[in-house]
Amino acid sequence: MKKTITLLFSLVVATVQAQNADSVAIRSIYNETLAHGKSYEWLRHxxxxxxxxxxxxxxxxxxxxWTKQLMEQQGFDRVFLQEVMVPHWVRGAKEEAYFRIGSKKTTVPIAALGGSVATSPKGVEAGVIEVKSFPELRALGPEKVKGKIVFFNRPMDPTKINTFEAYSGAVEQRANGATEAAKLGAVGAIVRSMASNADDSPHTGGMRYATGVPLIPTAAISTNGADLLSKSLKENPGLTFYFKQNCESLPDAKSYNVVGELRGSEKPDEIIVVGGHLDSWDLAEGAHDDGSGCVQAIEVLRVMKALGYKPKRTIRAVMFMNEENGLRGGVKYADLAKQNNEKHIAAVESDNGGFTPRGFGIVGTPAQRAKVDPWKPLLAPYGLAEIGAGSGGADIGPLAQLGTVLFGFKPDSQRYFDYHHASVDTFETVSKRELELGAASMAALVYLLDTHGL
Amino acid sequence: MKKTITLLFSLVVATVQAQNADSVAIRSIYNETLAHGKSYEWLRHxxxxxxxxxxxxxxxxxxxxWTKQLMEQQGFDRVFLQEVMVPHWVRGAKEEAYFRIGSKKTTVPIAALGGSVATSPKGVEAGVIEVKSFPELRALGPEKVKGKIVFFNRPMDPTKINTFEAYSGAVEQRANGATEAAKLGAVGAIVRSMASNADDSPHTGGMRYATGVPLIPTAAISTNGADLLSKSLKENPGLTFYFKQNCESLPDAKSYNVVGELRGSEKPDEIIVVGGHLDSWDLAEGAHDDGSGCVQAIEVLRVMKALGYKPKRTIRAVMFMNEENGLRGGVKYADLAKQNNEKHIAAVESDNGGFTPRGFGIVGTPAQRAKVDPWKPLLAPYGLAEIGAGSGGADIGPLAQLGTVLFGFKPDSQRYFDYHHASVDTFETVSKRELELGAASMAALVYLLDTHGL
Structure with a gap:
């Protein structure tokens, strides 16, 4: 009995000591990131x-x-590119749009959705059918929709606390609206911007056409523009909407994922990925989406080097290409990992903006998630209260099939959809401290993954 | 035994039912606030x-x-003023400041600290002693300080996760720097702005003179200005600093707290206060500090009325006057409460900005705090993970002596000191959703306090 107690006591002491060592390491990660962080100036560039x-x-x-050069300058052990062919869609000349009541034209801000076809060079003008949902559209039937422009105007639900839930509840309009409208003979589809605020910037984003359905042009209209159009339609149901856009899909282009690596000292064949995506929409600086995630990932490795921390496992910062309109970089990364028999134990992605940290979503088995439980008290003092089953990240998603546990960095969601996919996603909307806290949070998790495995 | 078990079971069922009713009520509070909130437009005004x-x-x-009229328009049961005499300090004409190296003058942005005396009409110019702390200043002694301008340049510690801790660690320089400098014969005190970012806006704030010490003029310099001055001092220790300010303290002025009330239906004599402070610094719109707290407090009562909720206890929205440079409104409110034998069971203040909610700090006995524990699972889904012993709020502070339990609404702290007490504390820096979530969080707490008491 005494032996058992002694053993138990030793175990408890060892655990407490390990926790203390972790606690000190994590504190030093935050200190380095907050006092000497580089991510903000990198994001500016x-x-x-x-x-x-x-x-x-x-x-x-x-x-x-530039990110390849930057990681080389940081002295990472290895920096390399992964070639990948990506879709090459271009917006062309700026869109024009107005609605017309009698002879009065009212201009509204629109932006072609990524992947959309152009209108004819003269544009398209037609009457407008406003709907809030696909069932509502289908109930109208082809007789009411044929030859019309369908206006999808279901807002993101403001009562959802997490704005990503509200986005999920509305984004089918952007992704599939044109197809649903074309099935009934519409000549165009205008979609209320996926934005949580009232503003004048159209928010673009990816859409896809189903096979066998006519390709009709589709664009996002700003939320203020959508409200104005909706109000005007109530007063003048016979108004017409005109838009002209000049986008096109060119042949696939050659591009790259960019990978920087710190080689593991004990288990170099076990890989931990931390990343974001390097591409952005064409009309945005892509500060929150996802410049933040990229510079945070590089910062994770920089901080480890600055602290003299030698990882046991191999840590990779990955700048994925083409998250926005194809995910080719994420798919390529996982394909190469499989092909090269690489063992990726965990992947962490930051693609929800450079906002103040809240936690991590985990994609893994209950047993894998349970291994994270003892880390929660170590992360809670840094505002990371929300750690549990959730989503990982689009780019690291394909790694799941290789058994990799996925972690999605979860910053506060409230402001993300004010900026997402719009020209207002600028550097100025990023808080240096919030960005750095995110980088430190990711570094702390990567430290724990590296130290304790999964 | 069976009886006991049955009783226990009934208690558990009753508790679960009560929790469900609370959960539904809180959900409806958030729905109303997020879908039909008025606080943002009120803050704009x-x-x-x-x-x-x-x-x-x-x-x-x-x-x-305006707030009196607004609360009357909302149809609150009673709206009234509490007269209070307040300090009346005025800035006068804009300050001027530069440092001079030889004949070269470099202008830097300063703002007189609230309560400071003016310089002479010609301004003051002298050599500069830079220090990071009071002990460092004292160690220099009068021989080195006499006739000089002391430059207090200790930054807010960026490694503190909660920026209010960093503020607490630096703000003595602003509050007492002039006195400490004057004791050693200095002719002026320039203080690095209490700001967490690098910017060009001086952040003002309150200061006080100790009795028996000469009153020397004191001003805040922007953080960029402080860095430039510090760098220049290293290169040219003999440089001189010039500043001119025109502020003065006028006789106390008559002002008011503004109180709006919903009368309790069951225990009208038990009062719950929810408030913010109506005054701001003269150079700021006071959007985060503390327009947000004021409009959130009014919104709490509006939401209750909109939902048809009849409070058991009396709920008051209080706009306190003079938090920034005297706290006279807060003191007056507690004095009147005592004088009128009012029983204030709880007071909730929002004075940490209109940012995304994190929790509540509580000032009360362990037993009182324990009564809040069962509410935590009800509030956690709304991002309110940090509920526990903490600080209440300056204005409600004087109520503590009457046995009132104090709750400080705790939004995320990361951006607060980018704006605090500076001209950059504008409406545009407030997120509508974050502001509304704060209002809903306060309403949810007030609902729980009203329903269950303390």
Whole structure:
């Protein structure tokens, strides 16, 4: 009995000591990041000097070159590119749009959705059918929809506390609205911006056409524009809507994921990924989406080097290409991992903005999630209260099939959809402290994953 | 035994049912606030139409008149004023400041600290002694300090996770720097702004002179200005600093707390206060500090009325006057409560900005805090994870001596000191959703306090 108690006591002491060591290490990670952080100035360069970087664009290539050079300058053990062919959609000349009541034209801000076809060079003008849902549209039937422009105007639900839930509840309009409208003979689809605020910036984003359905042009209208159009339709149901857009899909282009690596000292064949996506929409600086995630990932490795921390496992910062309109980079990364027989034990992605940290979503088995439980008290003092089953991240998603446990960094969601996919997603909307706390939170998790495994 | 078990079971069932009713009520509070909230438009009026409202100013009086009228329009059961005499400090003409190296003058942004005396009409110019702490200053002694301007340049510690801790660690320089410098014969004191970011806006704030020490003029310098001055001092220790300010303290002025009330239906003599302070610094719109707290408090009562909720106890929205430079309104409120034998069971203050909610700090006995424990699971789904012993709020502080339990609404602290007491504390920096979530959080707590008592 005494032996058992002694053993138990030793175990408890060992656990407490380990926790203390972790606690000290995590404190030093936050200290380094908050007092000497580099991510904010890197983000300034990426957004202000490079700017928009849609897949296939010059900006995207510059971002590849610059992050590769940056990671080389940081002295990471290895920096390399992974070639990947990406969709190459271009917006062309700026869109025009107005609605017309009699001879009066009222201009509204629109932006073609990514992947949409152009209108004819003269544009398209037609009567408008406003709907809030696909069932409502289908109930109208082809006789009412044929030859019309369908206006999808279901807002993001403001009563959802997490705005990503509200986004999920509305985004089908953007993704599939054109197809649903075309099935009934519509000639265009205008979609209320996926935005949580009232503003004048259209928020673009990806859409896809179903096969066998006519490809009709589709665009996002700003939330203020949508409200104005809806109000005007109530007063003048016969108004017409005109829009002209000039976008097109070019042949796939060559691009790259950019990978920086610190080689593991004990288990180099076990890999931990931390990443974000390097591409952004063409009309945005992509500060929150997802410049933040990229510079945070690089900062994680920089902080480890600055602290003299030698990881047991191999840690990789990955700048994924093409999250916005194809996910080719994420798929390629997982394909190569499989092909090269790499063992990825965990992947952490930051793609919900550079906001104040709240926690991590985990994609893994209950047993894997349970291994994270003892870390919660270590992370709680840093505002990371929400750690549990959740979503990982689009780019790391394909790694799940290799058994990798996925972690999605979860910053506060309240402001994300004010900026998302719009020209207002600028460097100025990022708080240095919030960005750095996010980087430190990711570094703390990566430290725990590296130290204790999964 | 069976009886006991049955009784226990009934208790558990009753508790679960009560929790369900609470859960539903809290959900409806958030729904109303997020879908139909009025606080954001009220804040727009308070900041953009009324603007700065330092105690004794025309703006403060306008804010009193307008919030009284607003609460009357909302149909609260009673709206009344509490007269209070407040300090009346005025800035006068804008300050001027530069440092001079040889014949080269470099202008830097400063703002007189609230309560400071003016310089002579010609201004003051002297050599500069830079220090990071009072002990460092004292160690220099009068021989080195006499006739000089002391430059207090200890930054807020960026490694503190909660920025209010960093503020607490630096603010003595602003509050007492002039006195400490004057004791050693200095002719002026320049204080690094209490700001967590690098910017060009000086952040003012209250200071006080100790009795028996010469009153020397003192001002805040922007953080960028402080860094530039410090760098220049290293290169040119003999540089001189010039500043001129024109502030003065006028005789106390008449002002008011503004109180709106919903009368309790069962225990009208038990009062719950929810409030913020109506005054702001003269150079700021006071959007976060503390227009947010005021409009949130009014919104709490509006939401209750909109939901048809009849409070058991009396709920008061209180706009306290003069938090910034005297706390006279808070003191007056507690004095009147005592004088009128009012029983205040709880007071909730929002004075940490209109940011995304994190929790509540509680000032009360362990037994009182324990009564809040069962509410935590009801509030956690709304991001309110941090509920426990903490600080209440300056204005409600004087109620503690009457046995009132104090609750300080705790929003995320990361951006607060970017704006605090500076011209950049504008309406545009407030997120509608974050502001509304704060109002709903306060309403949820007030609902629980009203329903269950304390």
């Amino acid at each position: 990426l957004t202000k000097q490079i700017g928009p970087r849609l897949s296939g664009s010059t900006g995207a290539q510059k971002a590849v070159d | 308070l900041t953009k139409q009324i603007g700065p409202r330092l105690s004794g100013s025309t703006g403060a009086q306008k804010a009193v008149d």
